[in-house]
Amino acid sequence: MNGLKQLLRPFAQGGRNVYQRYFGEVGYISRRFHYAKTASREQAEIALRQRAAARNSGRASPLARTIAAGLERDGYFQSDLSSLGLSSEVVDYCRKLADPVIGMSLEQVQAKRAGRGKTYWLDLYQDVAETRTPIAELIAARDVIDVCSLYFGQAPFVHECSLYFTPPGAAFLPHEMQGSQNWHLDNDRPRRVKLFMLPYGADEEAGATMFLPKPDSDLGKYRSFPGYFDDKQFAQFGLDPAKIVRFTGAPGAVLFFDTSRLFHCGSRTRSKSRVVLNIDLSPVTSYLPYVQLAHGPLRRPRFAALNGDLLN
Ligand SMILES: O=C(O)CCC(=O)C(=O)O
Numbered sequence: 001m002n003g004l005k006q007l008l009r010p011f012a013q014g015g016r017n018v019y020q021r022y023f024g025e026v027g028y029i030s031r032r033f034h035y036a037k038t039a040s041r042e043q044a045e046i047a048l049r050q051r052a053a054a055r056n057s058g059r060a061s062p063l064a065r066t067i068a069a070g071l072e073r074d075g076y077f078q079s080d081l082s083s084l085g086l087s088s089e090v091v092d093y094c095r096k097l098a099d100p101v102i103g104m105s106l107e108q109v110q111a112k113r114a115g116r117g118k119t120y121w122l123d124l125y126q127d128v129a130e131t132r133t134p135i136a137e138l139i140a141a142r143d144v145i146d147v148c149s150l151y152f153g154q155a156p157f158v159h160e161c162s163l164y165f166t167p168p169g170a171a172f173l174p175h176e177m178q179g180s181q182n183w184h185l186d187n188d189r190p191r192r193v194k195l196f197m198l199p200y201g202a203d204e205e206a207g208a209t210m211f212l213p214k215p216d217s218d219l220g221k222y223r224s225f226p227g228y229f230d231d232k233q234f235a236q237f238g239l240d241p242a243k244i245v246r247f248t249g250a251p252g253a254v255l256f257f258d259t260s261r262l263f264h265c266g267s268r269t270r271s272k273s274r275v276v277l278n279i280d281l282s283p284v285t286s287y288l289p290y291v292q293l294a295h296g297p298l299r300r301p302r303f304a305a306l307n308g309d310l311l312n
Pocket of ligand 1: 181186194208209210259264265266267278
């Protein structure tokens with residue numbers, strides 16, 4: 001249904017002419033029926049980012065190459081800040097942001113979020129404009145950018161960056177079909193790297209992120225793709241629960257994983273709360289209609305300066 005809507009949207013708005021009127025450029029609808037692409041601005045961005053990626057990958061460290069190879073083979077690589085030679089300042093910074101809410105109950109969070117979606121969590125790093133926070137420094141760390149450049153063949157841009165707090169008990173809420181708390185792919189792009197970091201650590205009681213490694217995320221088994229699905233459907237699609245990996249670890253644990261290719265979900269907090277830093281680094285190449293790309297996250301003012309930096 002989603003696919004059909006995406007297909008029909010440009011036609012409802014006046015078809016190809018609308019691209020020309022808006023952007024002075026000619027667009028085209030691709031053969032994959034739910035995807036539309038256009039030339040020009042996207043291609044110019046890609047060319048720029050390919051040049052930056054070539055610069056980056058030429059100087060990539062053995063560590064960056066190991067992580068990129070892990071992503072290529074398994075779709076993920078788990079480690080921690082100190083093994084990666086990354087500054088642990090980001091742990092203290094995230095804890096400072098989480099400090100005012102860390103003891104909150106589910107009811108308190110829901111009251112704070114009243115009237116908005118996803119009532120069971122708070123985003124503690126929204127609309128941050130500065131580029132010199134420890135979070136921004138983690139994103140711009142040379143190995144992080146080099147991993148993405150190697151894996152994408154393009155320099156990445158920051159698509160999303162959030163610090164989520166989920167109080168205990170989200171697993172017991174009735175609306176299991178909502179949000180990221182069910183199995184899904186972030187499949188608007190052919191590849192992406194999500195970098196998750198646990199400032200307090202997390203075990204299964206804290207709602208560990210779950211995913212199926214690349215060899216087990218068999219897209220062919222899930223026929224009504226794309227969309228969210230629950231544990232029951234997971235079994236019906238013939239996916240193997242024994243292959244699920246859970247992202248748990250000590251404070252500073254880090255996960256790189258490609259959520260456009262790995263089925264994943266948050267397993268929902270049980271007796272413990274969870275704080276997770278969720279950074280989404282993406283290639284410009286997108287399956288989204290150009291209208292959405294042009295007005296989308298690449299242009300978000302809050303990441304514009306950082307995204308500019310990543311090309312230099
Ligand atoms: O909360 C989680 O662990 C999962 C987050 C997620 O699904 C996503 O970032 O796409």
